[in-house]
Amino acid sequence: MWKRKWILLGIWLISLWIISNYGGSASYGLFFAITLIPFLSLVYCLCVFIRFRIYQKIESRDIICRQSVPYYFVLQNEDKYGFASVKARMFSTLSYVEDIPDDMEYELLPGDRYTYETKLVCRYRGEYEVGIKEVVVTDFFRLFTFKYKTTETIKALVKPRMIHLDELNSIQDIVAFVQKENQYADTEPDIVVRDYIAGDPVSQIHWKATAKEQKLKVRTRTGEDKQMICLFFETKRYGKDLLEYLPPENQILETTLALGLFLAERAISYTLLSQKTSAVSQTVGSLRDYEALYKSVSQTQFLQENDIQNELQSILHQSMTHHCKILFGVLSNLTTQILVQFDACLAQGTVVVLYVVTDENIDELKKQGNERLRIITVPVNAELRDIL
Structure with a gap:
């Protein structure tokens, strides 16, 4: 990307030198066209930022850790101009989306709608955002790239797994x-009384035995589960x-x-x-x-x-x-x-x-x-x- 910027700057300097030394309508046209390219690229990126739409959904907000759940997202171009380069980057530290490369680049012509159905897996228990994290927009000339966080984020409530063990x-x-x-x-x-242990109910204290032995004694109920x-x-x-x-x-x-x-x-x-x-x-x-x-x-x-x-x-x-x-x-x-x-x-x-x-x-x-x-x-x- 920086290489293209340096090339554009070099062409702009050459066109500036030409109009300074030779003039002419062609040289002025070239100069103004090259000068407008960065401005048009910025305006284009701004339009994509405002108009580009992403929809995403998971089957259930309650997810079990490390178990895949159905997940889909939709990229849609609702305008009359094309989107040259759009990337949808996913949250990848606490969760990941199967079969979708993080650096995949999408080109959407006017009216295009791409729907991707896949699986989402959360690595750890907790409540955090999953799915698409940010959108990366690049202009036609690949001079500028803008990143912004999507407003359509999903917050999942992830529960721990139940793991079956054959032996311990x-x-x-x-x-x-x-x-x-x-x-x-x-x-x-069965023992009639036993020594008092911190946490035993006061109602179970055997006061006669306590007075006799001069220390707290508690009734032991018959059949008490140990x-x-x-x-x-x-x-x-x-x-x-x-x-x-x-x-x-x-x-x-x-x-x-x-x-x-x-x-x-x-x-x-x-x-x-x-x-x-x-x-x-x-x-x-x-x-x-x-x-x-x-x-x-x-x-x-x-x-x-x-x-x-x-x-x-x-x-x-x-x-x-x-x-x-x-x-x-x-x-x-x-x-x-x-x-x-x-x-x-x-x-x-x-x-x-x-x-x-x-x-x-x-x-x-x-x-x-x-x-x-x-x-x-x-x-x-x-x-x-x-x-x-």
Whole structure:
């Protein structure tokens, strides 16, 4: 493009030299024609900018991550002059359109209408713009190029995937382990009272036993279900750019949902622990319960002001964690200070499995793991079936 501009400038200077030395109507005509070319090119680009029409649509605004949905867009020339060179550039970082090259150039004669039906795929969970991002207009002489954002943008609401796992490599014998623990729980004799644990209902406190032993005692109901597995995930946002924080957040949610689906498909009861003391934890015992959990997890808000230390403190002080045999956690940040918070769980015999969504090297932290503390690295863009 710059080459054409230099050539045009050279021709203009030559025509200026000719009229300065020789004059004549032909030389003046050439001079004014060349002088008008840039002005006409700019006017042409402005007319295309005002009159060019793009229509685009997706079948549904609610999209599942990495699943293609029908998408089409229409390029239309409603005027009596042609559009020499028009490019429709797509959003390509968080989503992509199949079978449409990003640098494809379109020429539309008067009345032309091109309709393209294809598929659109969103890479990560979240709410963001998809489809055509901007239009690039070039004049007939290819001297000027203008870019402008289309007003017909589409904002998609993308939900995380549900990934089916055939096995769980972190604890391959999990089904047998839980069944064994459940058999033990079924044969364990009922206890009238037990020690009070933070989070137990006040109405269940046995005051006579409390007065007798000088410490809080709680009634144990006959047939009380002993929860074996608990699950939690981190909700702190790291970074301010969409491309920086959406991929790890998506991987955290999909890891959590994959673990939950693995258990639900095998009718293994578990509880998703809430990160906030004011919220209610969700117990899942079947695929029907899992549907409600999926909806809740999909709507999770990650916030920069959330603090993993405070979240863990809230989670680990819930009464449910004192009864679980396996505690699954999905984090995006792991430090020695965070590991220390699990000491109480490990001391009571709980198996702690931490999935850390990161591309950083955490081998030194993984060395602190043992038979009851397992740390698994989950790369941000890895396929979960290969990791879990």
